[in-house]
Amino acid sequence: MATAQGRTPLMAGNWKMNLDHFEAAHLVQKLAWTLDDAKHDFDAVEVALLPPFTDLRSVQTLVDGDKLGFKYGAQDLSQYDKGAYTGEISGAMLAKLKCTYVVVGHSERRQYHAEDDAVVNAKTKAALRHDLIPIVCVGEGLEVRKEGRQVQHVLAQLDADLAEVPAEKAASIVIAYEPVWAIGTGETATPDDAQEVCAAIRKRLGELYSADVAAAVRVLYGGSVKAQNVAAIMAQEDVDGALVGGASIDPGDFASIVRYRDHKTA
Numbered sequence: 067m068a069t070a071q072g073r074t075p076l077m078a079g080n081w082k083m084n085l086d087h088f089e090a091a092h093l094v095q096k097l098a099w100t101l102d103d104a105k106h107d108f109d110a111v112e113v114a115l116l117p118p119f120t121d122l123r124s125v126q127t128l129v130d131g132d133k134l135g136f137k138y139g140a141q142d143l144s145q146y147d148k149g150a151y152t153g154e155i156s157g158a159m160l161a162k163l164k165c166t167y168v169v170v171g172h173s174e175r176r177q178y179h180a181e182d183d184a185v186v187n188a189k190t191k192a193a194l195r196h197d198l199i200p201i202v203c204v205g206e207g208l209e210v211r212k213e214g215r216q217v218q219h220v221l222a223q224l225d226a227d228l229a230e231v232p233a234e235k236a237a238s239i240v241i242a243y244e245p246v247w248a249i250g251t252g253e254t255a256t257p258d259d260a261q262e263v264c265a266a267i268r269k270r271l272g273e274l275y276s277a278d279v280a281a282a283v284r285v286l287y288g289g290s291v292k293a294q295n296v297a298a299i300m301a302q303e304d305v306d307g308a309l310v311g312g313a314s315i316d317p318g319d320f321a322s323i324v325r326y327r328d329h330k331t332a
């Protein structure tokens with residue numbers, strides 16, 4: 067069952083640099099048991115696991131072998147397809163592991179690895195070359211938010227990150243709005259804050275591409291999403307899912323987030 071807007075909600079767990087491959091297998095199994103107990107319909111609410119690179123093979127083996135219903139992907143990729151780039155992982159390697167998604171331009175990559183919009187754009191195009199769905203992250207820092215320039219800031223990132231991405235590819239992309247000040251801080255954007263920027267992103271996609279592309283693209287919110295706040299955020303018209311950090315490595319918490327439709331909203 068899609069949202070009222072016809073888009074399938076996506077709950078994506080960004081494990082960040084947590085869990086080795088043993089721990090990954092444990093989490094996947096616990097999550098599978100919990101969701102199976104709740105008879106979760108993966109077609110109604112898609113669930114993506116985004117573990118560290120070293121866990122991907124284990125996650126793939128479990129998910130594919132036991133037909134668990136999860137999608138999975140990586141947290142980053144190289145902008146290059148192959149060659150002398152020590153330490154990098156290519157889109158082709160991720161595609162070979164049957165990854166569906168790859169996160170691009172997470173604020174932690176931008177901040178700690180000096181990835182600018184040109185790099186994020188190159189990585190977005192690299193993902194698309196290998197038929198991976200990029201989850202392109204955008205979001206403002208606290209200073210920008212205090213000045214009330216969040217929409218302007220995020221749209222400038224979006225324009226640059228999607229430069230030269232053709233319309234036929236753009237419809238499959240996922241955009242994640244992650245205000246930097248709300249990541250790992252316990253601070254959550256209010257549902258209205260999330261809606262304001264997610265709606266602006268969708269409007270811009272309409273301007274850059276077409277009304278059809280704008281209507282098709284899923285826009286996620288990320289930043290301290292928890293079982294307690296997810297339903298109110300998901301009730302917003304232009305929010306199609308969540309990119310969850312901390313709460314995604316606890317099977318009970320993440321299962322509860324995935325099952326947000328069971329929650330009572332105040």
Ligand SMILES: O=C(CO)COP(=O)(O)O
Nearest residue numbers: 080249250289290311312
């Ligand atoms: O960065 C995030 C997901 O990519 C959000 O992290 P938290 O949910 O831990 O705030």
